[in-house]
Amino acid sequence: MKSLSFHRLPGADAMSVRVQEQDFDVSAELALMRIGNPKIGAIASFVGVVRDINEGDSVATMTLEHYPGMTEKAITEIIGQARGRWEVLDALVIHRVGTLKPTDQIVLVIVASTHRGDAFAACEFIMDYLKTQAPFWKKEITPQGARWVDARVTDSRAAERWGSIEKS
Amino acid sequence: MITLLYFARLREALGTGREELALPSGINTLGALRDHLSKRGDAWAREMADGRNLRAAVNQDVAAADTPIKDGDEIAFFPPVTGG
Numbered sequence: 718m719k720s721l722s723f724h725r726l727p728g729a730d731a732m733s734v735r736v737q738e739q740d741f742d743v744s745a746e747l748a749l750m751r752i753g754n755p756k757i758g759a760i761a762s763f764v765g766v767v768r769d770i771n772e773g774d775s776v777a778t779m780t781l782e783h784y785p786g787m788t789e790k791a792i793t794e795i796i797g798q799a800r801g802r803w804e805v806l807d808a809l810v811i812h813r814v815g816t817l818k819p820t821d822q823i824v825l826v827i828v829a830s831t832h833r834g835d836a837f838a839a840c841e842f843i844m845d846y847l848k849t850q851a852p853f854w855k856k857e858i859t860p861q862g863a864r865w866v867d868a869r870v871t872d873s874r875a876a877e878r879w880g881s882i883e884k885s
Numbered sequence: 886m887i888t889l890l891y892f893a894r895l896r897e898a899l900g901t902g903r904e905e906l907a908l909p910s911g912i913n914t915l916g917a918l919r920d921h922l923s924k925r926g927d928a929w930a931r932e933m934a935d936g937r938n939l940r941a942a943v944n945q946d947v948a949a950a951d952t953p954i955k956d957g958d959e960i961a962f963f964p965p966v967t968g969g
Contacts, residue, residue, distance in 0.1 A: 765969050781968065782893050784961060787945035812968060824969050844969060850947070852961075853968025854893035865894040868965030 731807040734792045736783060738815040741825050750807050750829050757806055761836035762827045763844050769819035771866065774859040779866075781814045781823070784852035788812070795846045799828070802842070803835035810843065812853065842879055849876040887956065889922075892963035895939070898932050908956050915941055916950030918960065933962075940965055 743764060751757055769776055796808045807829040817823060826843050830836040855866040889904045896902045912918050919941070923933035933939070942961045943952050954960060 783968070784890070784892055784942070784945075784963070787942055787961070790945050791947075848969035849966065851968050852892065852942070852963060852966050854964065855967045856893070865964065866967045868967050872969075 732793070732796050732805075733809045734789050734796070735809075735811045736785070736788050736814055737811065738813060740813070740822060741811045743822075743825060746809060746811070746825065746827060750809060750827055754806060754829070756831060757829045758831045759833040759836040760827060760829045761833070761840040762825065763840055764822055765824035765844075767817050767819045767821045767823055771857060771859075774857075774861060776819060777858045777860070778816055778818045779855050779857045780816045781812075782854045782856070783812075783814050787852050791851045792847060795843055795850060798846070799839040799842050803839040804830050804832075805835065805839050806830055808839070808843070810847065812847075812851070814853070845872075845875045845879065848872045887954065888959045890959065890961040892961065894964050895932055895962055898928050900928070908954070913953055913955070914950065915943060915948050915952045915954055915960065918954060919950070919962070938965060939963070 743762065747760060747762060750760060767776070767779060792810050792812070796805070796810065799805055799808065805828055807827075809825070809827040811825040813821075813823050824844075824847070826840050826847070828836045828840040828843065830839065849868075849872055857864055857866055886905050887908050889906055891899050891902055909921055912921050919933050919939070923930050931937075940963055941948050941952075942963075943954060944959050945961075
């Protein structure tokens with residue numbers, strides 16, 4: 718498979734991918750995307766949050782590990798796939814790594830489009846594929862000890878319902 | 886030389902996250918490399934066994950067992966991903 722290639726037109730296919738330990742400010746990111754692009758008519762966003770219960774056990778903290786370099790490449794490719802299906806004027810993905818606790822924000826996906834249908838669909842598509850394709854791994858600390866989280870079949874099915882993605 | 890990377894549960898089980906390796910002669914696919922690594926025994930035999938649900942990437946692209954590998958490649962093995 719060849720490497721990513723995006724035809725960059727000024728302001729027409731902006732995107733940003735960030736992997737970071739620090740928290741993010743959803744309002745600030747939404748405002749940044751909206752301001753300066755009067756073509757935008759709809760912005761859809763998704764925030765993933767750390768739950769206090771998983772697989773029936775309470776979770777004290779979790780640590781997220783990733784594959785630096787491939788993570789950014791995989792998410793960029795996922796956004797490119799979304800762009801091939803829907804109108805995406807701008808997209809942002811922020812994924813946190815390191816140690817997080819229940820109620821902390823983990824992941825943010827924001828998609829801007831002209832109309833809401835494309836923004837909703839592209840946002841959900843990016844999130845579904847991120848969960849099954851982007852190289853992150855969660856390790857939970859519970860009263861029973863530390864354990865690596867197993868991949869879920871439901872996540873694979875969520876991604877599969879979009880059909881196969883063609884490689885760019 | 887090739888660079889081998891191991892992540893998450895696999896990294897802990899093998900006791901290493903990274904190594905440089907001279908590509909063994911006759912090993913030219915990802916699947917052959919996995920088989921070669923499994924012959925190290927102990928944790929390697931267990932973790933790299935055919936039945937283990939492992940994923941891999943060659944030069945940061947997800948890759949299948951028949952993907953060709955060559956000197957200079959960065960090859961990663963890891964469990965199914967659990968981000969988001």
